[in-house]
Amino acid sequence: MSIELLLALITGAALFGVGVYGALSQTNLVMIMMGVELILAGAMVNLVAFWRYLHPDNPAGQMFVLIIMTVMAIEMAVGFGVAIARFRAKGSVEMEEATELKG
Amino acid sequence: MTAQMFFISFFGIAAVWFGIVVFRTFSMVRSALALLFSQTALGAMFLSMQAEFLGVLQIMMMATEMSIMAIFMVMFMMDPGGLGEMDMTHQKRLSLGAGIVSFVAAVAIAVFVDWGPAASSAPDAAQQTVDLGLELLGRSMLIFETAGITILTAMIAATAVAIQPVKRSNEHEH
Missing domain, CATH: 1.10.287 (Helix Hairpins)
Incomplete structure (x- = not known):
C-alpha cells in the first residue's frame, strides 16, 4: 500500500473524529452543522484518495466527490432554513432548548 | 519522502488542526474562518493528490459557503465575538470518547485492510x-x-x- 494513500486515509479519519466530537458536543445548531461538514469532509478525502491511488482511470470516483459536495450544500441550505425558522419562533438556535419533540 | 507525500502530510495536518480550532475557540466568527481554512487546506491537499478540478472546486465552493456561515454566526449567536467566553458544549466526555473511537476505528481499517497495488500516476x-x-x-x-x-x-x-x-x-x- 502506498504511504500517500495511508496519509490521506488517516487525515480523513482524523477529520471524521473531530466532526463526530463537534456534532455531539455542541449545543448550537450552526456549530452542529460545522461538525457535520467536517464528517463529510473526511469522507471526501477518502474518496479522492481512493480515486487517485486505486482507480485513477475511472472518473466515477470523482463523481462521488461531487455528490458529497452536493450533500454538503443541501445540508447547509436546509440547516440554515431550519435555523431561521427556529430563531424566528423561539429567538434562539440553542438545541438544548429544543425539547418539543422529547418523549 | 517525495514532494507529494510532504504536501499531503502538510495540508492534512493543517486541515485537521483548523478542524480542531473550530471547536476550541470561543469566537464564532473565528470558528467559521477556521472551518474555511480547514476546507481550503483540504482543497490544497486534493491539488497535491493531482485532483486539480476537485481541488479548485473545493476551494471556490467552501470559500463561499463558509463566508455565508460566518454571516449566519454573527446573526444567530448570543455572543458571536466570544468576549464572554460562554461554554456552549454539553456531554463533552461522551463526545470526546465517540470522536476518539471513530478515529481509531477508521485508522485501524485504513491500516489493516489490503488496498492492493497503488497507481503511480494519474491522468x-x-x-x-x-x-x-x-x-x-x-x-x-x-x-x-x-x-x-x-x-x-x-x-x-x-x-x-x-x-x-x-x-x-x-x-x-x-
Missing part, C-alpha cells in the same frame, strides 16, 4: 476534466441529474421554511 488535469464531463453526461447522468434536482428542491424547501408567514386578513369574512 493530467485536462484529461481528468474531459473524463469527468463524459462520465457526468454519460454513464452517471441519472445520478448527476438527481443531485441537481435534489439541490433545487432543497433550495425551495429551505426558502419555504425560512420565509416569514404572511398573516392574511380576510376582508370578505365580515
